[in-house]
Amino acid sequence: MMRGWVIVVGCAVLLAGCQEDGAPRPIHIEKGVYQGTPDTPRSEDELRALQQRTATQRF
Amino acid sequence: MARMKFLCDAERCIECNACVTACKNENEVPWGVNRRRVVTINDGKPGERTISVACMHCSDAPCKAVCPVDCFYQTEQGVVLHNKDLCIGCGYCFYACPFGAPQYPQAGNFGTRGKMDKCTFCSGGPEEDMSDAEFRKYGRNRLAEGKLPLCAEMCSTKALLAGDADKVSDIYRERVVARGFGSGAWGWGTAYQTKNGQERDQLRERKQGQ
Numbered sequence: 519m520m521r522g523w524v525i526v527v528g529c530a531v532l533l534a535g536c537q538e539d540g541a542p543r544p545i546h547i548e549k550g551v552y553q554g555t556p557d558t559p560r561s562e563d564e565l566r567a568l569q570q571r572t573a574t575q576r577f
Numbered sequence: 578m579a580r581m582k583f584l585c586d587a588e589r590c591i592e593c594n595a596c597v598t599a600c601k602n603e604n605e606v607p608w609g610v611n612r613r614r615v616v617t618i619n620d621g622k623p624g625e626r627t628i629s630v631a632c633m634h635c636s637d638a639p640c641k642a643v644c645p646v647d648c649f650y651q652t653e654q655g656v657v658l659h660n661k662d663l664c665i666g667c668g669y670c671f672y673a674c675p676f677g678a679p680q681y682p683q684a685g686n687f688g689t690r691g692k693m694d695k696c697t698f699c700s701g702g703p704e705e706d707m708s709d710a711e712f713r714k715y716g717r718n719r720l721a722e723g724k725l726p727l728c729a730e731m732c733s734t735k736a737l738l739a740g741d742a743d744k745v746s747d748i749y750r751e752r753v754v755a756r757g758f759g760s761g762a763w764g765w766g767t768a769y770q771t772k773n774g775q776e777r778d779q780l781r782e783r784k785q786g787q
Contacts, residue, residue, distance in 0.1 A: 543646075543662065543663055544663070547647060548647075549647070550647065551647060552647050552648070552649065552650040552660070554648065554650070554660035554662065554663050554703055555660065555662075555703040556703065557650065557652060557702070557703045558705070558706050559652070559653060560652075560653075560654065560720065564720075564721075565654070568725065568740060568741065569740070569741045569744060571723070571724065571725055572725065572738075572744040572745060575725075575729065575738050575739075575740070575745075576748045576751070
């Protein structure tokens with residue numbers, strides 16, 4: 519009887535680990551779609567500065 | 578702004594490996610991983626050339642296409658980056674990459690490779706810009722600091738160029754005109770063009786416009 523309860527509780531714990539909210543990574547994957555943390559985009563000023571810096575490689 | 582690209586001028590590369598060292602030092606890349614390598618073609622024969630190779634940040638990246646967990650993304654500037662929290666270290670990207678860019682820090686039991694590591698164009702990853710977490714996982718975020726990849730910036734002969742594709746190709750074009758010949762922008766055809774010679778970026782933009 520006791521062993522049965524242990525198995526039931528064990529299974530419940532394992533199934534709880536499958537919850538999408540608690541999982542550290544996306545469980546449902548949509549092919550070709552990045553579902554991770556979005557990156558910080560570069561501002562216009564930063565891009566302009568990088569463009570100018572690229573031109574300094576000329577020699 | 579056009580997209581970010583690398584260009585290695587094989588006529589100028591002197592095989593000093595400074596780009597390799599600079600990359601390893603700047604990003605504190607783990608042992609066994611080289612994000613950038615210097616490759617010699619026709620070693621010891623006439624026409625010997627050396628080129629510096631790393632991730633070329635392809636327009637239509639094959640690594641991104643084959644990744645089973647979609648851990649890759651491309652920034653608006655065309656830099657191909659990946660999320661190490663999502664990577665499962667399967668190695669598919671390594672087989673798909675025409676430049677051998679993806680590297681794995683471990684070779685453990687049961688085929689474990691660890692999280693994939695590759696050149697980030699010195700632009701870190703999805704973590705907060707210039708944070709410790711970003712540096713530990715992906716290395717320095719020089720683009721956020723207003724700088725270009727160190728490998729190119731410290732190249733003594735300026736064989737390795739990096740940055741805005743329009744500017745980079747202008748610089749290379751001027752060199753070819755000045756010396757009267759070119760050695761081909763190595764890797765550009767594979768990374769940025771389709772088989773019929775069209776620029777992949779332009780093709781993608783046209784498709785999106787339809």
